[in-house]
Amino acid sequence: MKYIDEKRIGTLLNAASSAGADKIDGILSKSKSLQRLTLSESAILLAEKNSSQIKKILDAAHYVKDKIYGKRVVIFAPLYISNLCKNNCLYCSFRSDNSKIDRKALTTDEIKEQVAYLLSRGHKRILAVAGEAAPKGKSNIDFYVESIEAIYSVKQSGNSIRRVNINCAPLNIEEFKKLKSAGIGTFQLFQETYHEGTYKKVHPSGPKSDPENRLDAIERAIKAGIDDVGIGVLYGLYDHKFETLAILCHIEALEKKFNFGPHTISVPRIEPAIGSDFSVNVPYKVLDDDFKKIVAVLRLSVPYTGIILSTRETASLRDELFSLGISQISAESKTSPGGYSDSEEKNTQFSTNDKRCLDEVMGSLLEKGFIPSFCAACYRKERTGKKFMSLAKPGLIAHQCSINALVTLKEYLDDFASDNVRREGYKLIDKQKEGLDDKSLKQLSEIFSRIDSGKRDEYI
Numbered sequence: 001m002k003y004i005d006e007k008r009i010g011t012l013l014n015a016a017s018s019a020g021a022d023k024i025d026g027i028l029s030k031s032k033s034l035q036r037l038t039l040s041e042s043a044i045l046l047a048e049k050n051s052s053q054i055k056k057i058l059d060a061a062h063y064v065k066d067k068i069y070g071k072r073v074v075i076f077a078p079l080y081i082s083n084l085c086k087n088n089c090l091y092c093s094f095r096s097d098n099s100k101i102d103r104k105a106l107t108t109d110e111i112k113e114q115v116a117y118l119l120s121r122g123h124k125r126i127l128a129v130a131g132e133a134a135p136k137g138k139s140n141i142d143f144y145v146e147s148i149e150a151i152y153s154v155k156q157s158g159n160s161i162r163r164v165n166i167n168c169a170p171l172n173i174e175e176f177k178k179l180k181s182a183g184i185g186t187f188q189l190f191q192e193t194y195h196e197g198t199y200k201k202v203h204p205s206g207p208k209s210d211p212e213n214r215l216d217a218i219e220r221a222i223k224a225g226i227d228d229v230g231i232g233v234l235y236g237l238y239d240h241k242f243e244t245l246a247i248l249c250h251i252e253a254l255e256k257k258f259n260f261g262p263h264t265i266s267v268p269r270i271e272p273a274i275g276s277d278f279s280v281n282v283p284y285k286v287l288d289d290d291f292k293k294i295v296a297v298l299r300l301s302v303p304y305t306g307i308i309l310s311t312r313e314t315a316s317l318r319d320e321l322f323s324l325g326i327s328q329i330s331a332e333s334k335t336s337p338g339g340y341s342d343s344e345e346k347n348t349q350f351s352t353n354d355k356r357c358l359d360e361v362m363g364s365l366l367e368k369g370f371i372p373s374f375c376a377a378c379y380r381k382e383r384t385g386k387k388f389m390s391l392a393k394p395g396l397i398a399h400q401c402s403i404n405a406l407v408t409l410k411e412y413l414d415d416f417a418s419d420n421v422r423r424e425g426y427k428l429i430d431k432q433k434e435g436l437d438d439k440s441l442k443q444l445s446e447i448f449s450r451i452d453s454g455k456r457d458e459y460i
């Protein structure tokens with residue numbers, strides 16, 4: 001696979017396992033100065049087995065997360081727009097050979113209904129998700145554009161969806177340009193596995209069976225002007241240390257070519273999916289402790305790249321992972337088209353483990369001192385791609401991020417929160433205000449007054 005030298009990754013991992021504990025301290029102090037790690041440094045962290053050394057790695061990740069992101073955690077909801085698919089990925093219930101689910105692509109009216117529900121819960125950011133086949137008579141790109149427009153079109157009591165990201169089939173450059181014109185935030189595409197033999201085994205047919213086309217799609221998206229791209233690995237398909245180093249190789253290659261890397265990394269672990277024996281007998285199951293180490297090593301290796309966690313993980317593990325480096329999470333997710341209005345879970349892509357409603361997730365985050373944020377300002381102010389990184393690295397958007405997070409939190413508390421969550425939220429806002437300088441405090445209170453007088457969607 002392009003950029004992924006399997007032999008080199010193997011050599012790095014072998015060398016790392018005999019590197020010696022003394023190396024860890026040096027690597028972690030480099031990390032704490034917020035510098036990006038080399039592949040061999042990341043390999044040494046990944047290879048560490050000693051529990052007290054691993055604790056040091058987790059503590060360092062906690063430190064870096066706090067330094068760069070503060071206590072903020074961005075929240076979004078997935079919106080499955082279709083489960084039609086012409087691929088046969090062995091791990092997914094949407095695969096073409098699976099006859100155990102009903103197939104459905106949402107109409108624009110159905111999409112608007114789902115969006116109205118999500119808005120009524122307090123969501124502002126959506127990740128549209130689709131299988132790789134369009135409804136009859138439509139091309140994939142026309143279906144995506146129509147769906148994105150439908151999502152943005154819903155207005156409810158001054159609220160609307162502020163950022164639509166998409167996880168969909170790879171497209172060509174012309175099609176990516178159309179996606180960008182429709183107002184897409186991040187284009188997400190997971191390579192699933194960077195191990196070529198495994199890739200070919202688990203993707204036996206359909207367009208997805210070509211790994212190079214998938215790898216190239218990220219570049220086509222960037223060339224088409226979508227400079228917030230998201231990559232990811234589906235953990236469980238192959239050895240997690242190999243996959244984690246490989247994703248870092250992919251990032252290095254993108255950075256070399258475009259001068260900026262992906263906006264986000266996703267770290268899904270395989271969950272049981274209807275009609276997929278493979279997803280139940282996962283070949284390289286990643287244990288919770290290894291998963292925590294993966295998140296921590298990614299946070300230390302690429303400190304400015306967002307890491308996304310979904311409701312595939314349990315509530316308690318998610319709570320731990322926030323401190324280790326996760327910057328975005330989904331909440332109250334349904335993984336079937338139309339799932340937000342179905343009373344029973346059916347036709348899902350996989351089963352979720354964190355089933356708490358948004359208000360419960362908000363409450364739990366606030367209780368632990370995290371600041372849940374629905375902010376979409378960077379993308380709307382065109383702070384994306386290279387520009388985002390050039391502002392983020394010297395800490396030049398920390399001020400905007402802090403203000404915008406508190407503003408979106410106040411909007412949630414005023415419009416959607418339960419009494420208890422509202423009380424906790426305001427306590428947290430008051431505490432955060434104590435740490436702001438006079439200028440920021442003045443700016444925040446001016447925006448807060450506008451919200452109190454009924455204005456919404458204020459950001460800097």
Ligand code: SAM
Binds near residue numbers: 169189269349
């Ligand atoms: N069809 C597009 C694709 O495959 O890229 C996008 C949508 S697909 C539903 C989104 C992601 O779901 C896949 O990239 C894969 O990583 C993940 N996925 C599939 N089956 C899964 C399972 N059983 N458990 C967890 N994640 C899964």
Ligand code: SF4
Binds near residue numbers: 089092095132
């Ligand atoms: Fe289709 Fe994506 Fe599922 Fe593969 S992972 S079967 S491409 S929806």
